[in-house]
Amino acid sequence: MLSTIAKRQFSSSASTAYKVAVLGAAGGIGQPLSLLMKLNHKVTDLALYDIRLAPGVAADVSHIPTNSTVTGYTPEDNGLEKTLTGADLVIIPAGVPRKPGMTRDDLFNTNASIVRDLAKAVGDYSPSAAVAIISNPVNSTVPIVAEVLKSKGVYNPKKLFGVTTLDVLRASRFLSQVQGTNPASEPVTVVGGHSGVTIVPLLSQSKHKDLPKDTYDALVHRIQFGGDEVVKAKDGAGSATLSMAQAGARFASSVLNGLAGENDVVEPSFVDSPLFKDEGIEFFSSKVTLGPEGVKTIHGLGELSAAEEEMITTAKETLAKNIAKGQEFVKQNP
């Protein structure tokens, strides 16, 4: 922490020097994500951690000529402590991916304890860092991290994020394919959570409000189940890694831009949200303005079509169960 503070005080680009930690850095997502974070000029210190191979990934990435240090650690020699100490942003893609026929919830039994243990280390060594969770099932792993940080008395709801950016990228891409347009000019807001029916694209707020019903239905289904396309195509070798690395790097970059005090940094994210708290749903993804303290503003959903209202109702039922499952896991397995 001290070294980060000193760096900020004496560096000429004082507010743009950040330490970023990637936990699970040797994996299918972790490696390209680490590469992309090395290319981010706000990152001055990149710390990579994995139970295997992270020093090798760090050595490799460190040859890329941007002005940041890269270190890699495994559990030996207090590697997790060294990775996390002084981190401003911790990105967590550690955990197993799906195989064909599995739901994200099927990963819970393996990934819940991985994420819980990493969250404990975050609570101990980087309690004021922003934390971005990629590990699935995101609808449950984010509540797990919240419960762990609460139990350590360091939970800051403004700094915990479930990364749902891949749904947003897919929505733009798939809509542009249907319309024959440039995805860069097809923004789509996606809200809810990150699995199947909890992924709710708000196409009525896009440029294309009046898609034919069969086109609309197919597009919504593709956005909700886009992850399955990749899992099926990889045929047992994992799920989305490269598109996810791009999505994770975009989200991380937005968090850093927010921390640096840049204006109008808005990304959808699965956060501790007031939107449906009165219905018992503590986390929900919607557009979030990011600022120096993390979450600055959580935006409402805006005007919805009847079909979207219906999807939100369905999403809330599943989300309530996914969130409770994560919270209950930490209660039973502290």
Ligand SMILES: NC(=O)c1ccc[n+]([C@@H]2O[C@H](COP(=O)([O-])OP(=O)(O)OC[C@H]3O[C@@H](n4cnc5c(N)ncnc54)[C@H](O)[C@@H]3O)[C@@H](O)[C@H]2O)c1
């Ligand atoms: N949020 C999203 O949109 C999104 C998208 C794609 C994948 N995912 C999820 O991301 C996770 C990782 O996917 P992947 O394809 O990179 O998997 P992977 O198996 O290729 O990599 C996972 C890495 O995590 C490491 N790991 C396992 N336990 C660890 C621990 N305790 N500490 C540190 N590292 C540990 C492994 O060694 C491995 O290198 C999966 O759960 C997957 O479902 C989420």
Ligand SMILES: O=C(O)C[C@H](O)C(=O)O
């Ligand atoms: O589909 C998966 O299991 C990985 C990820 O959540 C995705 O959306 O690609």
